[in-house]
Amino acid sequence: MSQRITDSLEVLKLIRKIARQNPQMSACSWRREAVADVAASRDVEPNTIFAHLSGKNEPPHTLGARELDLRIKAWINDGSSDLEKWILLSCKNHDKNLVLQFFSNEQSTPLATDIEEPETTERQFVTTYRVLRDTALAREIKVDNNYKCQICGEGILLAEDKPYAEAHHVKPLGSPHNGPDHRDNIVCVCPNCHVKLDYGAIEIDQNRFENVLLPEFIRYHNKVIHKKTL
Numbered sequence: 001m002s003q004r005i006t007d008s009l010e011v012l013k014l015i016r017k018i019a020r021q022n023p024q025m026s027a028c029s030w031r032r033e034a035v036a037d038v039a040a041s042r043d044v045e046p047n048t049i050f051a052h053l054s055g056k057n058e059p060p061h062t063l064g065a066r067e068l069d070l071r072i073k074a075w076i077n078d079g080s081s082d083l084e085k086w087i088l089l090s091c092k093n094h095d096k097n098l099v100l101q102f103f104s105n106e107q108s109t110p111l112a113t114d115i116e117e118p119e120t121t122e123r124q125f126v127t128t129y130r131v132l133r134d135t136a137l138a139r140e141i142k143v144d145n146n147y148k149c150q151i152c153g154e155g156i157l158l159a160e161d162k163p164y165a166e167a168h169h170v171k172p173l174g175s176p177h178n179g180p181d182h183r184d185n186i187v188c189v190c191p192n193c194h195v196k197l198d199y200g201a202i203e204i205d206q207n208r209f210e211n212v213l214l215p216e217f218i219r220y221h222n223k224v225i226h227k228k229t230l
């Protein structure tokens with residue numbers, strides 16, 4: 001196994017442990033702490049470990065810290081396989097089996113909390129930010145909808161008639177919502193409707209979206225994000 005993969009898997013194992021103990025910390029903090037620990041145990045600079053983790057010598061697959069942290073976060077919180085896919089793509093052939101083995105052993109149990117805790121959710125001040133980075137799935141859903149907003153029907157054309165739409169996760173990704181990156185949790189929307197959904201300005205019509213979204217996610221939006229009073 002190459003040193004890069006030994007180091008990276010060591011770091012990821014540690015990240016998993018740190019994240020379980022400190023779910024409230026950011027993915028960046030999990031990663032930094034894990035990188036520092038592995039660097040100390042091998043008596044090398046943290047930069048060397050980070051370079052291995054981010055695939056610095058594997059262009060064009062090298063990832064920036066932010067991109068890397070987003071994948072780590074999705075892996076820890078939602079069991080996303082984006083991180084695994086990227087490592088497989090960027091590693092040498094003789095390392096692939098070990099990577100596959102690692103991820104199947106470390107099979108992530110999603111730490112997602114569910115709608116059981118509306119009281120806490122309502123009392124907390126929650127800062128929301130919009131994850132605009134598209135997953136392959138989000139792009140697929142936009143294509144399926146012909147880049148038309150599923151809320152208002154609007155389609156936007158950019159320069160050279162390039163269509164533009166955004167993907168919205170109805171039960172948002174990331175803490176504290178921890179919604180999944182699944183087809184039945186995603187709608188194709190225009191930027192206006194995206195903001196309205198993100199900030200709970202509008203309700204989602206259960207009947208209109210019953211074959212598109214999982215009812216659980218529509219209820220979550222209406223109850224927790226839109227704060228509908230029943």
Ligand SMILES: [Zn+2]
Pocket residue numbers: 149150151152153154189190191192193194
């Ligand atoms: Zn719209």
